[in-house]
Amino acid sequence: MKKTFLFILLLSYCxxxxxxxxxxxxxxxxxxxxxxxxxxxxxxxxxxxxxxxRFFKANSAATLEDILSxxxxxxxxxxxxxGMEPSIRSFSGGQINVLVDGMRIHGxxxxxMDPATIYIEPINLENLQVQTTASGFMSGSTIGGTVDxxxxxxxxxxxxxxxxxxxxxxxxxxxxFFESAKLNYSSNRWAFRASxxxxxxxxxxxxxxxxxxxSQYEKLNYSLSAKFQQNNNTYIKADLLADDGWNIGYPALxxxxxxxxxxxxxxxxxxxxxxxxxxxxxxxxxxxxxxHFMDDTKRPFVPIHMDMPGLSKxxxxxxxxxMKLNKKQRLSVRADGSSTYLSASMTMYQPGQLPMYMLTWxxxxxGQYGIAASWITEIDSTLKLQLTSRADxxxxxxxxxxxxxxxxxxxxSSANRNDLLKNISTQLSKKITKKxxxxxxxxxxxxxxxxxxxxxxxxxxxxxGFDYIGSPNLKKENSWQADASIxxxxxxxxVQFNYFYSRLANYIMGKVDPTLSTMTIGANGVKSYxxxxxxxxxxxxxxxxxxxTVDLDIVSTIRYTKGKDAExxxxxxxxxFKNLTSLRYQPGIISIQLxxxxxxxxxxxxxxxxxxxxxxxxxxxxxxxxATSIRKSSVELQVGVENIFDKKYYEHLDWGNISRPGRxxxxxxxxxx
Amino acid sequence: xxxxxxxxxxxxMGMCQDVLIKNIQMKKIILSLAIVIAITFGLYSCSKxxxxxxxxxxxxxxxxxxxxxGAAVKMELYSxxxxxxxxxxxxxxxxxxxVTGNRVDxxxxxxxxxxxxxxxxxxxxxxxxxxSKADNHLFPCSVVFIMPSTAGSWTVKVNxxxxxxxxxxxxxxxxxxxxxxxxxxxxFTATHNGGKYFISLIDPVAPKVGINDIEIAVYKKVxxxxxxxxxxxxxxxxxxxxxMGHGSPNNVNPxxxxxxxxxxxxxxxxxxxxxxxxxxxxxxxxxxxxQFFDIEF
Ligand SMILES: [Cu+2]
Ligand SMILES: [Cu+2]
Numbered sequence: 012m013k014k015t016f017l018f019i020l021l022l023s024y025c026x027x028x029x030x031x032x033x034x035x036x037x038x039x040x041x042x043x044x045x046x047x048x049x050x051x052x053x054x055x056x057x058x059x060x061x062x063x064x065r066f067f068k069a070n071s072a073a074t075l076e077d078i079l080s081x082x083x084x085x086x087x088x089x090x091x092x093x094g095m096e097p098s099i100r101s102f103s104g105g106q107i108n109v110l111v112d113g114m115r116i117h118g119x120x121x122x123x124m125d126p127a128t129i130y131i132e133p134i135n136l137e138n139l140q141v142q143t144t145a146s147g148f149m150s151g152s153t154i155g156g157t158v159d160x161x162x163x164x165x166x167x168x169x170x171x172x173x174x175x176x177x178x179x180x181x182x183x184x185x186x187x188f189f190e191s192a193k194l195n196y197s198s199n200r201w202a203f204r205a206s207x208x209x210x211x212x213x214x215x216x217x218x219x220x221x222x223x224x225x226s227q228y229e230k231l232n233y234s235l236s237a238k239f240q241q242n243n244n245t246y247i248k249a250d251l252l253a254d255d256g257w258n259i260g261y262p263a264l265x266x267x268x269x270x271x272x273x274x275x276x277x278x279x280x281x282x283x284x285x286x287x288x289x290x291x292x293x294x295x296x297x298x299x300x301x302x303h304f305m306d307d308t309k310r311p312f313v314p315i316h317m318d319m320p321g322l323s324k325x326x327x328x329x330x331x332x333x334m335k336l337n338k339k340q341r342l343s344v345r346a347d348g349s350s351t352y353l354s355a356s357m358t359m360y361q362p363g364q365l366p367m368y369m370l371t372w373x374x375x376x377x378g379q380y381g382i383a384a385s386w387i388t389e390i391d392s393t394l395k396l397q398l399t400s401r402a403d404x405x406x407x408x409x410x411x412x413x414x415x416x417x418x419x420x421x422x423x424s425s426a427n428r429n430d431l432l433k434n435i436s437t438q439l440s441k442k443i444t445k446k447x448x449x450x451x452x453x454x455x456x457x458x459x460x461x462x463x464x465x466x467x468x469x470x471x472x473x474x475x476g477f478d479y480i481g482s483p484n485l486k487k488e489n490s491w492q493a494d495a496s497i498x499x500x501x502x503x504x505x506v507q508f509n510y511f512y513s514r515l516a517n518y519i520m521g522k523v524d525p526t527l528s529t530m531t532i533g534a535n536g537v538k539s540y541x542x543x544x545x546x547x548x549x550x551x552x553x554x555x556x557x558x559x560t561v562d563l564d565i566v567s568t569i570r571y572t573k574g575k576d577a578e579x580x581x582x583x584x585x586x587x588f589k590n591l592t593s594l595r596y597q598p599g600i601i602s603i604q605l606x607x608x609x610x611x612x613x614x615x616x617x618x619x620x621x622x623x624x625x626x627x628x629x630x631x632x633x634x635x636x637x638a639t640s641i642r643k644s645s646v647e648l649q650v651g652v653e654n655i656f657d658k659k660y661y662e663h664l665d666w667g668n669i670s671r672p673g674r675x676x677x678x679x680x681x682x683x684x
Numbered sequence: 685x686x687x688x689x690x691x692x693x694x695x696x697m698g699m700c701q702d703v704l705i706k707n708i709q710m711k712k713i714i715l716s717l718a719i720v721i722a723i724t725f726g727l728y729s730c731s732k733x734x735x736x737x738x739x740x741x742x743x744x745x746x747x748x749x750x751x752x753x754g755a756a757v758k759m760e761l762y763s764x765x766x767x768x769x770x771x772x773x774x775x776x777x778x779x780x781x782x783v784t785g786n787r788v789d790x791x792x793x794x795x796x797x798x799x800x801x802x803x804x805x806x807x808x809x810x811x812x813x814x815x816s817k818a819d820n821h822l823f824p825c826s827v828v829f830i831m832p833s834t835a836g837s838w839t840v841k842v843n844x845x846x847x848x849x850x851x852x853x854x855x856x857x858x859x860x861x862x863x864x865x866x867x868x869x870x871x872f873t874a875t876h877n878g879g880k881y882f883i884s885l886i887d888p889v890a891p892k893v894g895i896n897d898i899e900i901a902v903y904k905k906v907x908x909x910x911x912x913x914x915x916x917x918x919x920x921x922x923x924x925x926x927x928m929g930h931g932s933p934n935n936v937n938p939x940x941x942x943x944x945x946x947x948x949x950x951x952x953x954x955x956x957x958x959x960x961x962x963x964x965x966x967x968x969x970x971x972x973x974x975q976f977f978d979i980e981f
Pocket of ligand 2: 954
């Protein structure tokens with residue numbers, strides 16, 4: 012534990028040291044050094060976020076979702092214990108980008124069972140970036156922001172050729188276990204990394220002891236990457252990531268997943284030379300294929316059995332670079348393009364009849380080509396200005412006759428699209444005193460409707476019980492956002508407060524169409540996607556990192572968001588006020604952590620979207636860590652109890668008000684050599 | 685497409701926009717080229733048609749043939765399916781001079797279907813060829829077999845007046861009519877006037893998921909021998925998938941287009957078993973609201 016934490020500290024130290032060395036390479040003019048130092052350090056505005064990610068990653072039993080849900084900007088939409096969908100400041104789905112190492116991966120499930128976050132095991136996670144407002148659209152037009160999961164790279168090791176980690180863990184609530192291993196091999200100019208994780212989980216028990224049926228899952232995730240150091244400044248990297256999940260239950264949905272597979276591949280070249288104008292750049296080409304087979308054969312009382320397969324194939328490329336224009340100005344640019352093919356269908360079987368078949372995602376292809384630039388300039392030693400803009404050309408087309416025939420049912424003669432998306436933001440940050448920094452930004456951004464919103468064909472939403480139909484004529488959704496933050500730093504303590512306000516226009520949502528008859532048996536009706544004139548989402552986040560003594564860390568975050576449509580009705584899927592507080596005491600090789608989770612009740616609910624009120628809850632978790640080394644290997648033990656009081660609860664973003672796990676005792680061992 | 689951004693980067697950031705525009709222009713040029721090529725090839729194949737005439741009966745199946753005594757012609761009877769089902773059946777008649785074997789494209793053809801049920805005989809609705817001039821060497825005509833051959837025996841008497849030599853004669857053809865799995869022929873006694881109506885489903889022949897043409901024909905039985913087309917009713921179409929209990933949107937009720945034929949649009953949102961419910965009204969009076977056709981695909 013301590014070792015991990017030390018390691019993390021070391022990492023952050025290295026980062027700092029690295030920045031310093033780059034700067035001294037650059038020039039001997041001291042003022043210039045300072046300037047660049049400022050720029051580099053300040054450009055990492057996700058600094059508090061990094062700290063959070065590191066803090067929660069230190070608990071190596073944490074899954075990616077555990078880490079994500081602890082970032083104040085992120086909430087998770089839950090349909091089961093697997094595949095929770097991230098939401099940034101209450102923006103989700105097509106409103107945000109979820110990237111893996113800058114790559115676009117489109118889920119193959121029409122019911123959003125497979126957000127890209129499921130492909131990254133914590134063992135493969137190098138770091139996690141959540142970018143909002145001002146810089147959120149740098150890697151893709153978006154109104155809500157971007158989650159980018161950076162994958163771990165092979166390491167060049169100085170004195171050892173081969174290193175590895177083996178870890179194993181058990182959780183009592185779902186009688187689940189995982190086995191995970193990582194190997195790293197490096198020679199002079201080559202480095203290789205291989206990792207694998209196997210997870211098996213049974214139905215979990217909720218607080219009070221109720222078993223939640225169809226919450227089981229099983230998965231295997233493996234990755235391979237190779238790195239070739241061409242010279243001091245340049246390396247080439249190839250990554251392969253595969254993920255197979257099967258028998259995955261979704262208690263909040265009428266169907267489960269029989270099999271879901273993902274194959275993700277990329278080749279990239281990275282360059283950094285701090286003596287050059289363009290001091291850092293990378294280029295990447297990538298491809299991925301996701302397939303998804305939903306299954307209802309294990310469910311009782313299914314009126315008609317059905318198969319729902321889906322397929323998503325994406326290939327793309329991007330290049331990004333950073334350059335220093337002069338001692339006070341820096342420019343980052345990015346160009347990217349990708350093409351995604353999507354197709355999903357449904358076949359129902361009624362004995363004695365021909366199968367009932369339709370396309371739920373009529374075969375379509377989306378093309379996306381964008382360029383972005385961000386320019387930072389230092390007006391004076393305390394004032395900094397950042398301008399960011401991005402333009403995207405998005406094309407959508409239906410690729411088969413069957414798809415066109417189906418979309419024509421609703422009277423659309425042409426469903427193909429060509430759109431130009433524009434995003435622009437400006438951010439000003441001012442150092443008021445040595446300890447106090449204020450940042451304000453205004454941005455305008457646009458997002459493209461998703462394939463489901465454009466072409467979806469009777470997609471059943473179990474949250475409100477409606478079948479959804481796409482509208483190929485939807486307008487782009489857009490948003491004006493303002494963001495203000497204050498950061499107070501004193502020694503090792505830092506407190507940050509953020510307020511944001513988003514004014515959305517052409518907000519895309521489903522509206523009941525009483526003229527249409529439902530497809531899904533038992534559905535409440537049919538909704539078509541429409542643009543509503545306006546909506547707003549606003550809220551705040553605050554985080555505090557306190558270190559009263561050397562061996563004590565206190566981390567606390569709060570978040571609150573509020574959403575309204577044009578008529579003033581609350582928007583759906585808005586999480587209520589929530590506070591997370593962690594206390595970590597680390598006197599020696601042992602660490603003790605106490606964590607509380609407090610959520611207020613949500614009574615601003617969208618009855619139109621079939622929501623109801625969600626009660627408040629309070630949870631307490633405790634974690635114990637012990638780290639030592641036996642001969643040459645490091646051994647790390649972690650045990651803990653989550654939801655100590657066995658509270659029966661659910662969050663507002665959980666579909667179907669299905670209770671979350673009750674008291675969970677976990678144990679985990681990690682051995683490194 | 686993925687290659688493009690790489691090219692874009694090689695060209696330099698500033699030129700990206702230009703390259704994007706160029707790419708679009710490129711697409712336009714390729715499209716125009718494709719159109720030009722398509723037109724050229726189209727013209728080419730047209731000019732070829734003139735020289736080498738395709739067989740007009742291509743895609744049709746010959747049901748029977750025979751000499752029409754008195755008219756000095758050999759008659760061949762074709763249909764698309766090769767078998768005859770109860771309901772609306774379209775035929776194509778080809779005539780040849782019995783001596784020279786040359787096509788006879790000018791003839792007045794009249795049909796008279798007849799079913800012999802032992803105790804009694806009755807006719808059925810039919811449509812003579814619309815013109816005495818053959819359409820692509822064929823005379824299209826139709827007979828509505830209101831029941832299958834299991835109840836009696838069907839014959840169609842074809843009276844031919846050869847307009848090339850003004851000779852006239854008739855040939856009676858026996859035909860076997862089978863009942864299809866999903867019936868395409870229904871009848872009802874109207875509640876508002878007690879009239880006996882016969883309705884046939886003509887289209888969709890090959891239903892698909894999406895918009896389909898629907899065509900029905902309505903006939904009224906006046907006597908055993910008189911079954912004229914009827915245009916007095918209005919039709920309301922309601923498709924339904926009974927297994928799932930849903931319908932489909934944006935259907936267009938069939939309206940009369942002539943000769944008792946009604947045409948509209950039907951949407952199928954998925955494959956499988958569908959019921960096409962049809963309600964018939966005369967003005968505001970309900971004629972019948974129990975009729976439906978089954979379609980499964
Ligand atoms: Cu799914
Ligand atoms: Cu259906």
